[in-house]
Amino acid sequence: xPTIYDPNSLPVDDNINHYAFSIDLNGEWFTSKxxxxxxxxNIDFSGxxxxxxxxxxxxxxxxxxxxxxxxxxxxxxxxxxxGDRGNDINSYDLEDGNLTIKAVNLLAFQPSLExxxxxxxxxxxxxxxxxxxxxxxxxxxxxxPPFRADPDALLGWADCPSPSQHYDYNWMAQSFMAxxxxxxxxESGEERQYDFTGAGTILMQSSEMLRVDSALMRIxxxxxxxxxxxxxxALGHKLIARAQQSNM
Amino acid sequence: MTFEQINAKxxxxxxxxxxxxxARRGAMLGYEGQVTFxxxxxxxxxxxxxxxAVMSGESNKMMATEGQGxxxxxxxxxxxxxxxxxxxxxxxxxxxxxxxxxxxxxxxEMVGGxxxxxxxxxxxxxxxxxxxxxxxxxxxxxxxxxxxxxxGTFPLQLNGEMVGVDPQAYxxxxxxxxxxxxxxxxxxxxxxxxxxxAFQLHISGHGTVYVQASEKKF
Numbered sequence: 181x182p183t184i185y186d187p188n189s190l191p192v193d194d195n196i197n198h199y200a201f202s203i204d205l206n207g208e209w210f211t212s213k214x215x216x217x218x219x220x221x222n223i224d225f226s227g228x229x230x231x232x233x234x235x236x237x238x239x240x241x242x243x244x245x246x247x248x249x250x251x252x253x254x255x256x257x258x259x260x261x262x263g264d265r266g267n268d269i270n271s272y273d274l275e276d277g278n279l280t281i282k283a284v285n286l287l288a289f290q291p292s293l294e295x296x297x298x299x300x301x302x303x304x305x306x307x308x309x310x311x312x313x314x315x316x317x318x319x320x321x322x323x324x325p326p327f328r329a330d331p332d333a334l335l336g337w338a339d340c341p342s343p344s345q346h347y348d349y350n351w352m353a354q355s356f357m358a359x360x361x362x363x364x365x366x367e368s369g370e371e372r373q374y375d376f377t378g379a380g381t382i383l384m385q386s387s388e389m390l391r392v393d394s395a396l397m398r399i400x401x402x403x404x405x406x407x408x409x410x411x412x413x414a415l416g417h418k419l420i421a422r423a424q425q426s427n428m
Numbered sequence: 429m430t431f432e433q434i435n436a437k438x439x440x441x442x443x444x445x446x447x448x449x450x451a452r453r454g455a456m457l458g459y460e461g462q463v464t465f466x467x468x469x470x471x472x473x474x475x476x477x478x479x480x481a482v483m484s485g486e487s488n489k490m491m492a493t494e495g496q497g498x499x500x501x502x503x504x505x506x507x508x509x510x511x512x513x514x515x516x517x518x519x520x521x522x523x524x525x526x527x528x529x530x531x532x533x534x535x536x537e538m539v540g541g542x543x544x545x546x547x548x549x550x551x552x553x554x555x556x557x558x559x560x561x562x563x564x565x566x567x568x569x570x571x572x573x574x575x576x577x578x579x580g581t582f583p584l585q586l587n588g589e590m591v592g593v594d595p596q597a598y599x600x601x602x603x604x605x606x607x608x609x610x611x612x613x614x615x616x617x618x619x620x621x622x623x624x625x626a627f628q629l630h631i632s633g634h635g636t637v638y639v640q641a642s643e644k645k646f
Contacts, residue, residue, distance in 0.1 A: 318437035333457035386502035
């Protein structure tokens with residue numbers, strides 16, 4: 181017999197099973213759009229931008245304009261159940277710490293934490309004291325530096341310096357196509373890893389199907405401001421050629 | 429023992445001199461130590477291997493892992509099963525191979541058995557009917573293999589009996605087993621009211637069959 185829950189028997193800030201987490205809401209939490217799967221009680225969901233116009237503190241905690249449209253503020257009292265397409269859900273407690281995590285895997289965080297965009301595209305950093313929830317494909321694997329991680333399998337890192345990029349020249353020299361593609365900035369497999377050194381913890385998961393991070397396009401687009409008009413036009417032609425090639 | 433199961437979806441391999449690992453490209457999650465990766469064009473030796481590599485296309489692009497260190501392997505959140513081979517052989521579809529010890533011999537075979545033209549035709553029919561590839565990979569020798577599946581696998585032991593397996597649920601087998609495709613297409617199947625089990629693999633002999641609890645292919 182499965183357990184039948186009511187508002188009182190749902191776990192308090194704990195996992196219901198590997199794939200669902202029950203938040204005991206009394207105040208506000210930031211949640212990513214679509215992460216809520218059920219709730220009891222009197223909870224109001226409003227976009228971060230809309231909420232910020234009413235409460236100035238929101239803007240101070242949510243310092244990541246690129247992700248504003250992907251997040252909502254859940255405010256009120258009740259039990260809020262969070263899930264992410266059958267992925268494992270883990271809760272993390274930060275105590276005056278920092279943890280950087282893949283943006284698409286971050287599901288919810290307490291407003292006592294501050295959210296900032298990481299230097300590494302597609303990642304965000306949480307700073308301060310509080311609880312947050314993140315999903316992973318299978319259980320999270322914790323490893324310590326020195327370690328090199330495949331970009332698709334990297335979930336995040338805590339307390340260590342931002343990674344640098346390591347290129348495996350052995351791979352690129354051995355594979356003619358990899359070398360050619362490398363010149364065009366494309367990848368054929370394992371030639372690029374994130375290289376971690378120093379002290380800290382690295383979070384890994386099994387690599388997964390490419391998931392669209394809607395903010396990633398905005399990040400890349402904003403970086404094209406570095407180009408002058410001619411280079412931007414040339415880039416545009418290359419992108420059109422690539423899109424046509426992948427349609428064939 | 430070169431592979432260690434970290435969780436249902438990830439394995440860790442100890443790589444060293446004489447302990448190299450061949451793995452599916454893109455399956456390396458991370459590593460520590462002095463480890464390098466080298467792409468391989470195709471697996472298998474001889475004409476059969478080369479033809480197989482061409483015929484099965486991109487699906488079995490492999491790479492060698494060399495050097496000294498520890499490497500994590502996983503692929504798109506699929507479940508991983510570790511199988512030890514001790515002198516016998518494992519037959520499996522190439523795209524289910526996550527990683528294996530480099531000292532195992534690999535060869536690519538046509539599915540259907542029997543060899544010759546008849547075998548090839550049966551293999552082609554089976555491939556067309558079940559969506560499985562025409563070629564399978566056979567690994568033999570002493571070593572470890574990590575296989576991919578949906579939701580994990582379970583072994584079925586055969587001591588001379590026969591077991592019927594849904595072609596989509598079949599993952600691979602160890603030992604000298606006879607694998608036949610049986611079609612039971614009747615009138616009800618023709619009008620779309622069949623049992624949905626018109627095609628079955630009939631496997632018999634002495635060995636172990638690995639089955640996944642899912643009919644999802646990848």
